[in-house]
Amino acid sequence: MHVNDTPAPMSETDNAPASEQQLRDAMVERLIELGAARSARVVAAFRSVPRHLATPEVDMAKTYEAEFAAVTKTDPTGVNISSVSAPRIQAMQIEQADIQPGMSVLEIGSGGVNAAYLAEMVGGRGHVVTMDIDHDVTRRAEDFLKTTGYDRIVTVITADGEHGVPGHAPYDRIVVTVQAADIPPAWVHQLKEGGRLVVPLRMRGMTRTVAFIRDRERLISDGFELCGFVPMQGVGENRVRLVLLHDVEGEEIALRLDGLPEPDAEALRVALGMHRVEVWSGVTVAGDESTEHLDLWLTTALDNLPLMAAKIGARKRGLVASASPIGVPTLVDGDSFAYRTARPTDDPDRYELGAISHGPQARKVADRLAEEIQVWHSDHRTQRAHIEVHPAGTPDDRLPAGRLVDRPHTRVTITWS
Ligand SMILES: C[S@@+](CC[C@H](N)C(=O)[O-])C[C@H]1O[C@@H](n2cnc3c(N)ncnc32)[C@H](O)[C@@H]1O
Structure with missing residues (x-):
């Protein structure tokens, strides 16, 4: 669909640089392999858009790598606040959105490239609105969309996504491409009944892109995938709070709190210095x-389960068993904590799950965590989780029983069956 001519493929010799179309085809093969692109129309969209034109400062081949996100802006503290998302994440969300020709789609968080894929999905009879809070981003997106011809289908708006874009509502689909801790009422109200909202929703520290279907005032999940996105800015900004347990450069260990009560940080720092207790669950997972x-x-x-994130240096020094930047679920109980871990078994392809804990009550906390690993294995391993979003103020007795995550605008529930 784009109006720019694709350059003719270069020489077919082995060491010739791959042409634009070869790079796109290789990217699509990889997206299919990863299970990110599943339908013919998504595959066709990813074969068409010359995404490298959105980030001319980046090596062309790099922009077609399935997992490569081109960061376009970083805040003064070093946090990435804008990027063109990785093809895998874009394809995954577009599949989740189940977009049909002729639909009207709102994208919150712009970059140009994803809007172009959305334009391919809705076709000439459809309409895409892409919005961003940042003028630099929308200017760039506009340039890209104009160069590639997608500006015929895509309208670019600069505004805070908290309020959606009422002027073009209602939408068949809303695709949010920035991490959200909450769902503002505008997103629900600007979505048609039965329409889909795809949003990277952060619940208790972890972000999953969830496909929701609107059912009057509530949203019901229809699948989700773990992912990472840049944080929300503006009215809905709500960053995870870090509590440092170990503050040596390159070895930092921190608890990532997402609305959980403030822990007794001093007691937990002391606990980290105490010997570790390990409790193994007998439950194994494949590599x-x-x-x-x-x-x-x-x-x-x-209840009290923040994530513990650690730098690689902390693991190398033997302070913790895992160096995940997102963090591992960590049960905190007063002056003690236990985190989920795994160890090799005699079977080279299987690992046993367990808990490592520190503190005066180390044994008790580790037992509790290991017990829940066993409950997962015996009762829930083959089940699916369901996420629902209800308006704030919905009484408890009108919510499904299960985990409740309260946010300013919503009450999010997680149930299993
Ligand atoms: C990962 S980027 C979007 C990538 C884009 N969808 C793509 O791949 O083509 C996330 C964007 O969300 C924007 N953003 C952050 N907070 C926002 C808000 N409240 N409203 C609108 N956009 C916001 C950031 O400026 C950033 O450009």
Whole structure:
């Protein structure tokens, strides 16, 4: 669809640089392999858009790598606040959105490239509105969309996504491409009944892109995937709070709190210096099996469960067993804490799950965490989690029983069946 001519493929010799179309085709193959692009129309969209034109400062081949996000802006503290998302994440969200020709789609968080894919999905009879809070971003997106011809289908707006874009509502689909801790009422009200909202929703520290279907005032999930996105700015800004337990450069260890009560940080720092207790659950996972399903269960079952993030230096020094930047679920109980971990088994492809804990009550906390790993295995491993979003103020007795995450605008529930 784009109006720029694709350059003719370069020489076919082995060491010739790959042409634009070869790069796109290779990217699409990889997206299919990863399960991110599944439908013919998504595949066609990703074969068409010359995404490298949105970030001319980046090496062209790099822009077609499935996992590469081109960061375009960083805040003064070093946090990335704008990027063109990685193709895998874009494809995954567009599949979740189930976009049909002729639809009207709002994208919150712009960059140009994703809006172009959305334009391919809705076609000439559809309409895409892409919005961003940052003028630099919308200016760049406009340039890209104009150069590629997608400006015929896409309208670019500069505003805070908190309020949506009422002027073009209602939408068949809303695709949010920035991390959200809450769902503002405008997103629900600007979505048609039965329409889909795809949003990277952060619940208790972890962000999952969730596909929701509107059912009057509530949203009901229809699948979700773990992901990472830049944080929301503006009215809805709500960053995770870090509590440092170890503050040596390169070895930092911190608890990531997401609306949880403030822990006794001093007591936990002392606990970290105490010997570790290990409790093993007897539950195993395959080497390539994600712990995301288990972690969502732990989030559902346990009250005071921040994430513990650590730098690689902390693991190298033996302070912690894991150096995940997102963090591992960590049960905090007063002066003690226990985090989820795994160890090799005799089977080279299987790992046993367990808990490592520190503090005066180390044994008790580790037992509690290991017990929930066993509950997950026996009762929930084959189940699916369901996420619902209800307006703030909905009484408890009108919510499904399960984990409740309260936010300023919403009450989010997680249940299993
Ligand atoms: C990951 S980027 C979007 C990438 C884009 N969808 C793409 O790949 O083509 C997230 C964007 O969200 C924007 N953003 C952050 N807070 C926002 C808000 N409250 N309203 C609108 N946009 C916001 C940031 O400025 C940033 O450009």
